[in-house]
Amino acid sequence: MFNKVLIANRGEIAVRILRACRELGLQTVAIYSEADRQAMHVRYATEAYLLGPAPSSESYLRGDKIIEIALKSGAGAIHPGYGFLAERADFAQAVEDAGLEFIGPSASAIAAMGDKAIARETMMKAGVPVVPGTEGTELLSDEELLKLAPDVGFPLLIKATAGGGGKGMREVTNIEEMPTLLKSARREAKAAFGDDNVYLEKLILGARHIEIQILADKHGNVVHLTERECSLQRRHQKLLEEAPSPIMDDDLRKRMGAVAVQAGQAVNYESAGTIECLVDSEKNFYFLEMNTRLQVEHPITELVTGVDIVKEQIRVARGRKLSFAQEDIQVKGAAIECRINAEDPHNNFMPSTGRISHIVLPSGPGVRVDTGVYSGFEITPYYDSMISKLIVWGETRAQAILRMRRALAEYKVVGVRTNIPFHQAMMDSHRFMGGQFDTRFVEEEFSMEEIVEGKETFPDIAAIVATLVMHDQTERAAHVVRRGERDTSNWKWLSRWERLNR
Amino acid sequence: MFNKVLIANRGEIAVRILRACRELGLQTVAIYSEADRQAMHVRYATEAYLLGPAPSSESYLRGDKIIEIALKSGAGAIHPGYGFLAERADFAQAVEDAGLEFIGPSASAIAAMGDKAIARETMMKAGVPVVPGTEGTELLSDEELLKLAPDVGFPLLIKATAGGGGKGMREVTNIEEMPTLLKSARREAKAAFGDDNVYLEKLILGARHIEIQILADKHGNVVHLTERECSLQRRHQKLLEEAPSPIMDDDLRKRMGAVAVQAGQAVNYESAGTIECLVDSEKNFYFLEMNTRLQVEHPITELVTGVDIVKEQIRVARGRKLSFAQEDIQVKGAAIECRINAEDPHNNFMPSTGRISHIVLPSGPGVRVDTGVYSGFEITPYYDSMISKLIVWGETRAQAILRMRRALAEYKVVGVRTNIPFHQAMMDSHRFMGGQFDTRFVEEEFSMEEIVEGKETFPDIAAIVATLVMHDQTERAAHVVRRGERDTSNWKWLSRWERLNR
Amino acid sequence: MKYITTIDEKEFLVEIIDDRHVSIDGKVVEVDFESIQEQPVFSLIVDEKSYEAYVYHGEEGLEVLVKGRLYHSVVEDERERRLRAASGGAVAQSGTLHLKAPMPGLIVAVSVEVGQEVKKGDVLLILESMKMQNELKSPRDGVISRIEVGAGDSVEQRQKMLSIE
């Protein structure tokens, strides 16, 4: 049984896993690219090894090097987190071949479920409804896909077979634009997963994206931890998730949960996994894909069920039985997660790079922040733009929303733009409050500007502050004020502040 | 029904209450002394009013001025927090007389229960066992107390009638030392509560300090939220609390809960309150006192029951019924709170004043921090030394302990000494882990040094770090290195750091 | 001292009277302004209303975050204002605009050609960065006068990519 874990990831999820290991009394090995030498996960781990240059292909995607480091450091297990190598069956196999424990499902389960086309076929065979699309598991060329597209019907989606997180995904409304979109989807998939294969799927309109979390051990126990509502997306990237789903009822939860457990059993699943489904307005659900790894949004499930999913993953990887049974899982209260991205919501969600000169995290009752950044952290263009996850719990959905408003108001990031204003507008949106939305809501019906417009603004206060700050700065420059311990000026100025902002 | 609340307090509890108000959509009024102009609670509130100079007697104890500000600002209610005016019946009465809502029990309930001597009598009449002591409710002179002492029996405790939090409390082992101890107890009580009356109570040896949280509304509903274990104290100051108590069983919980509810009903109690008891090794319990206010340690109850006590206080003050009944209260998992004090545990817990030049709060799953301090905060000698509360939740007590270890390791405070090393040693103590302790444990049996001694140390690492830092500093001073954006030196130095530490 | 302070295109006349008083558009208000130690944070109490402001230098002027909203400010004293007025004021508005890369990345596609007329909001090019394809749009109407990058090029942050007359 292993006592040292290598975490093959970076950012908030590396820190999340390190925390779980520490709480289990396990030693930890961090790996890092040259861009991440100062990162929290490097400082937080027992050991840290340099992987290579900043680009993922030369660092976090170097499975060979990672296994080499695991062996050298004496780590008995590798936790892949999400993204990077998390859903690469070849990596899982290589880890196993090296005599190490892969904290996740078996390579064969990843191959069966991780490949979206094979997964669809597996589920169809098990009698689970799937979204219509290109059936079969062979890899298809652009020519073949263009030929199959009219049968699937427009609008349709191009999806990466190795995919997840909306990467390599394109929406196609007609055959004419399809060749170009195929090309860009393949390019993005290649960059994100090192695999440019894609398949087609019918686009179901008015649907909600609801997923079921499962956990399974090596002893054949598969339990589902109920659902997460993930319909709020932009360009197929989830922005905000909640548990439970506002549309869920006991019957639907039972049915979806049963299918999720069945899906896990069909591939002898082990560890944490997620069954993603589309649910239409009649509450019919369709299997979409299975993510054979930890999800970004796993914390909301942790908050409503009380189960620590990452610790449980590690426990079952060590051969233990699940610490709970299906009947122990009860949903209590409601949880919401806002993904805080370094993106400017006022400017088409353009990613924002640069140094976070100052950050204030919200805290207090019912608030959890999972992050890997800190005051002084440099956001580089090499990795994705998510800098943290803000997660709240409330006794009811309404209280969770009110708490999220409070937490967002406390969250301050100086130096880069973030999508906090987007989340604030969402928390004020009547459609969101009413639970009335589908997967197209953010892109097609939600207007941040409209919601912001109605709010009270304080341009006069901003004017006073800006003027006092500039005035003081000018005065100082002119008089070369001596900087003593005590400054009697009322709008005294900090040299650090000046230095930071010049 | 009020829509604006004045918070008659400072520090972490003011921030806690402000957060609750914000989550309820209420406007807030902060008050502050001259020492607290930069404080978080001032910046966090909708409005802020200066009270007066730093000493409490000229600021946070000025009830008259606070009511005046409430009226001026249009606040309809006052939340007193804990300490300061929270248990002053005259203040509660004055608030009511001014036509404002006091977020707490009625003046008569405070008078009946807040005065420890009257409370004892009330409970005795209701048939609840109390710790033997000076019975009766008249105020006693030193002479009278000295005469009664032998009947109570030594060892005994001198306690402030207006008291709480160990202030004005003294342990007496013989009659000879009693006059001096009476004097110092009265002086401390006067300073803390503006009232120097004291009474005597037998000291029960080997006892645990266990308290029951109650909540009551204006409609006669009184519910208890189960117990908190508060035996870990030093000089009668709680240092660390947990819920549930390791010694609790269903029967004892039921009996103690019933008595707590009965105590509340006896005085038509409203709002949050706590029944403090001593429990001896045979699980007999004795009523000690009732705290007619929010407790410092309320968050651990919030974490195991899911009830937001502060929000519930505000709701019932607005005339609402309690949002739950007794049967809804279930204990889930375990919670621990460590009070983080600016005290040097290596030097007799001497308070530490000065500026917090840098602070890193722990975060992530199951961790909550309630605090009013930040990087740059100045700890003054005017108020108490508690700078924050670190609270964790775990599925089991063992997991909560492991999580607390993790969180304490993440908690970094630079610039002042804190008692974090004390808590770390406690989390490593076998006696604590086994739940085997009483109220004398910290003072008489716990040795931080002994526990720390067994741990691995890193003097060589400290030596390398110190040398590299000094070397770099010297080099810089000698060569007057130009400070460019990019510094090629490997142990580059930050001017802010230098400035901070010179 | 008098200043003309522009907040998101709205002008305010702000006069600093003394340490506790400011007039804004002629109205005198009592201010209690405090810099929070070690942080780019200011606390302003005006008529007992409490405001917390996070302030940092932006492209031009200060960025001020108040109650969840970011305000762009330009503060000028009377002399600066006169100088700018004399030099023609908003001339830059109608001159050449250089589109610079907001972050390092890879040019996926350039959607315009030299000589092409563009409207505000038209997509000019697609820049791949942070694993996302980002459409860069025209900030105003104009004509493309120069293109300095092509599909497949890597660009550095703030590198000039194309110009609009």
Place this chain on the structure above:
Amino acid sequence: MKYITTIDEKEFLVEIIDDRHVSIDGKVVEVDFESIQEQPVFSLIVDEKSYEAYVYHGEEGLEVLVKGRLYHSVVEDERERRLRAASGGAVAQSGTLHLKAPMPGLIVAVSVEVGQEVKKGDVLLILESMKMQNELKSPRDGVISRIEVGAGDSVEQRQKMLSIE
């Protein structure tokens, strides 16, 4: 460059060889030392073991917090060490010790008299501050040579209260 670095009374001979190598008590180790931006925090990786250190200036020398433990350090180069050795080194140890107030407060009681012999750990006086009565104990054996405060006095931080020979 060679240094004699004292950590909590234990001496280390530390030589800085180059940017990546240090020898400690004669043993050469590879170090990767990095200052974290904006924070008094350093990351040190030695033989792939990762250490995070919080460093600040204490009364004398640097205070270094590593893995939850605070180390007091004094770093001297060879020249400084020689100078100190020449001037008698630990002389201050046996000279006069001035007890200063660790924080502002009120003297509740003075438990000793001038001329009285005290042992290390004996209570010298009681200082009330932060709503607590704090016993100040003698840091070493000696004789009280001077008392400058009495019960009821207010003292400022670092004010001299009494002296021990």
